[in-house]
Amino acid sequence: MTDTPAETPSRYSRMRTFWRSIKGKIFLVFFSTFISVAALTLLNYWSMSMVTDRLHLLERYEDLLNNVLEVRRFEKNFLFYNDPTSLQESLEYLQRIDVIFEELGADIRQVIGNVAYRQLTGVFLVYEDIIEEARDEPVAHQEQLRSLGKELVESADALLKNKRERIHRAVVRTSFIPFTSLVVFGLLMFLVVKLISRGLLVPLATIKVTTQRVARGDFRPISPTADQIEEIAGLIGAFNRMAQELEANQEDLLQARKIAALGTFTAGIAHELNNPINNISLSAETLGELYGEELDEDANEMVHDIIMQSERAGEIVKNLLDFSRTERPAFSPLQVLDVIDSTVTLIKNQLMVTGVTLDMDIPEDIPDIQGNLRNLQQVFMNLLLNAIQAMPGGGAITIAAREQGQKMVRIEVRDTGAGIDPKVLEHIFEPFFTTKEVGKGTGLGLAVMYSIVQRHGGRVEVKSEPGKGSVFAVILPRAEQ
Structure with missing residues (x-):
């Protein structure tokens, strides 16, 4: 239990670092692409399923209109030829219409509303009752049959047209889905280009310019920004540290160049001085050995000074040669x-x-x-x-x-x-x-x-x-x- 509070900031810090990194942003873009594709696919599937279902319903609306037309045909046969069997055929088709109405009841309510649906249902019931009564009194119900039959045909035809218009609108809406997908993919592509351009190419171009500036001796660091990608921020930080190290070591480099130049210069001088100094020392030693007893004390002291200073000069030449020596x-x-x-x-x-x-x-x-x-x-x-x-x-x-x-x-x-x-x-x-x-x-x-x-x-x-x-x-x- 005591470890949980300590783990939470660390986990949050890791997640924050991940989402600020290149791989985190690429993951976010591609994850968004996947979600968008999945959503558009599901939307397209749902739209096509809806259009397919409505086409099946449209077939039933056409069946409704055809049955109504058959009822009218048998109605006219009855009115023109006074054939009672035609009324029986009309009743059979009315029963089929009842089945279709029961099947399409919910959809018809959506198309024309509850009030119009109840009125249309009432017209069918009244028409069916008049057909039943017309068996016994054919002449008394002729005019009523014509008017109700005409109203039924107009209502069924209006239902069919209304349904076709709704299906047409659904097809038009479905046709917009590919264009919506194109827009979504365009936006995602824009985000990818912006990520690569702003997150990678612009900082790299800045580093290139700064590198050229450092090569000219200008060691000013690159100013970081708050919205930099994690990897780029790390790269710029490393570059700034490198520039600081170069600036700090610039004096050492100049010193090394100065020493190298002086070494080349003094090497020639040291070699030229070495032989005269050796000759002076050798001559002074020979003078002391051959004529030391004949010389007075002051002369012997001067000979000794010549030898001592020659040795000191020889030591200086030796140091010069050590300083200028370049061989390993x-x-x-x-x-x-x-x-x-x-x-x-x-x-x-x-x-x-x-x-x-x-x-x-x-x-x-x-x-x-x-x-x-x-x-x-x-x-x-x-x-x-x-x-x-x-x-x-x-x-x-x-x-x-x-x-x-x-x-x-x-x-x-x-x-x-x-x-x-x-x-x-x-x-x-x-x-x-x-x-x-x-x-x-x-x-x-x-x-x-x-x-x-x-x-x-x-x-x-x-x-x-x-x-x-x-x-x-x-x-x-x-x-x-």
Whole structure:
């Protein structure tokens, strides 16, 4: 008993959804068509049955008139030849007329009314009585027989004509049924065309125009209407969500295009710079080895500075080459915990020196990811080093992993640092963009990381609030089973 109130809204909702859907409207149109065809068929059958019955009655009216005419014929034989047997024949035909009258009594009342029916019945009875009396006194009733006989013939003929007119009107009404069927089918066809045109073709045309508009970069959604078919409303809702996703990812697409263009540009520069930098470094090392003892302290320091700056320039060139590299590295299934552990081992000293604590929340049953170990170590090392640098006075870093959908794994690096200003946040993945002092950063760390994650078929998400830390999420595809 307690389930009934809860079921009623659900059942009503399902029914309302069904009648607003295409299949519900098509069902309604075809059900209406079926009911209309059935009703017109029954009406036509009833009309034809009625006409058939009236034709049978018409035959009996003709029998009535013929019997009345026979009575008049024998009446004239009696009046002209004074033949008593003719009166007997008239009485026999009058008995037949009585049977027909009894059979057609109800219908005659409908044709001429109750008053006229009683008058006609009275005329027949009087005529029959006079026939009986005329046997004994033929001469006395001649004039009365003529007048009553003439009245009977006129009444029977009038009944027949009236009945024929009524049958004619019934046939005319029946003939209108096919035209009525044509009108009904025309209306139903109009409803079907209107349903297809207004419910399907118009919304599809709107979606087509909007798709062309989206292709030009206009992501305005389609405005839904209250009378939309359920399936079309769902399609428009999905289209609007797609447009919103495209608009939301437009910045990422522009960023990816910008990085790709810069990568192509910097690749050539990096290769051109690599050889001179190596020569400078090699020359400085050779100079120090051959003439180091002959040089004074200032000269040796300058040689050492040349070597150190050459190494730094070489590291920058290496980052440029990593950033611009487009070939796909060798991927293999990797355990998330192994990737993180191997990366943390490389920066363990920085963690200890800065007093930053590290917590890991990586379930044992987390699925493997598909990737290149060296590249992913570079990704998470960049994130961890940035987190350490954001907390110069100490803090906490949390690395957590979980499944995202059925095909991706989400690995988050969370810190309790100063956070990132919203104006800066939208530029952090741009190459050469940095907030560090001159000489302390190249602005390639996050750009290289972004490029590596993209080559792995993943994406990077970031959330940050000034004063409350930052969360960088690296979303990577699961390894194929």
